[in-house]
Amino acid sequence: MDPSHLLRWMTSRLMTRLSRPAAGAARHAKAERVRIKTGSPHRVDYFHQVDEAYSHLTAQLLARLVERYDIALHCHLVRGQEGRNAPEPELLSRLARYDACLVAPGYGLSFAEHPEPPEAQHVEMATRILAAQPPADFPPVVLAVSEAVWRSDGATLERLAADHGMVTPEEASAAVEAGTAKRRKLKHYSGAMFHYGGEWYWGVDRLYHLEERLAALSADRRQGEPLIAPRPAIDLAGQADQGHYSLELYASLRSPYTAMVFDRAVAFAEESGVTLNLRPVLPMVMRGVPATREKGMYIFMDAAREARAAGVPYGNFYDPIGDPARRCYALYPWAATQGKGVQLFSSFLRHAFVLGVNTNNDRGLRKVVEAAGLDWSAAQAHRHDSTWETLLEENRLAMYGAGLWGVPSFRLLDPAGETLLATWGQDRLWLVAHTLQTALARRAS
16 A cells, blocks of 8 residues: 555544544543542643733633632633644634624633734733732633733733732743643643543533533532533524625535535535535645644544534544545536536545545545536546636635635625624534624614
């Protein structure tokens, strides 16, 4: 076997095994056995990035989390994403501020619009204050400090420093370095992250997974009550469009998150009555965006967890990176002329991420093509079509122009073609629904 094919096969088998529900349950059970054997509490580590919007959202829930669950919360200060884990740091920071403003109401939180990042001197003072806090005081103090930072309220920060103390700049820097080193040791790279029992949970968007896990371990002091941060529902409240609005879906053929949400996004467009415009792009790694092993592992495992929560099939994986994706992209323009572009995409993702089909050979690609309702013989004339390269590049530029660079991304357009929403992530389909519902209600009034 060709070495590259062998590596593809080995990686695929490993990720398939790790993403199985039984494997996840076994990891959870092992972590709990170790905790009980050592007599340890339910320790949750939280990693706070002072100048990050997502961390500000999470700060609003820390005190409630400690009050609700029987946990020992250990909070750490960290730097933002670095190196190959942060290929677009300025774009990420800007998107986080924009995104946090949009999603906050869905979680009952607040975050005002912030076109610019917080002021450096306020971030420095906040870091010095927070580095001085003992574990029990961190949750209430971080909320007050974070609110002052994002209000550019230097006077309040001065008062908080007087009330709660602060360390020297050197001590604050050492605290941030220690927190960042611990996060690195635990194999992660981002702010607003929770770590519990060997598993990572990102901010308010993944807190519901942690809450459900703690509840299953009888660590919930108020069993049966609503979660602190349930995922907002995809709800159109009985309203539907009549083709006036359109939804652009930016998707790639090697994205785990795209794979687990693609068919749901298509079904949403059909149910809501919006016109779906699929805009394929190259996978990040195939367009030169670097990715580390730790980031790849987290994405794949998180996608599997999100798929289980959504009740969609996922996880029998045969990596389609490189030639398999290119071969399918080459057929996409032809499939689109047959009215089957969406079906081809759906079929490829299903075969690569659900059925475990090797799409790197003709046998596998033929299964994809025929399952999409296309003729394999007719496809042969289009296998070397290169027009897809220009198409995908145009889509990439449009995606970047909307302030996005990853997939799946959504852009909701009004009847005049103006952008109502541009958002990145499979976990933002509820936000698309909410934005559309609001627009339809205004149109009807």
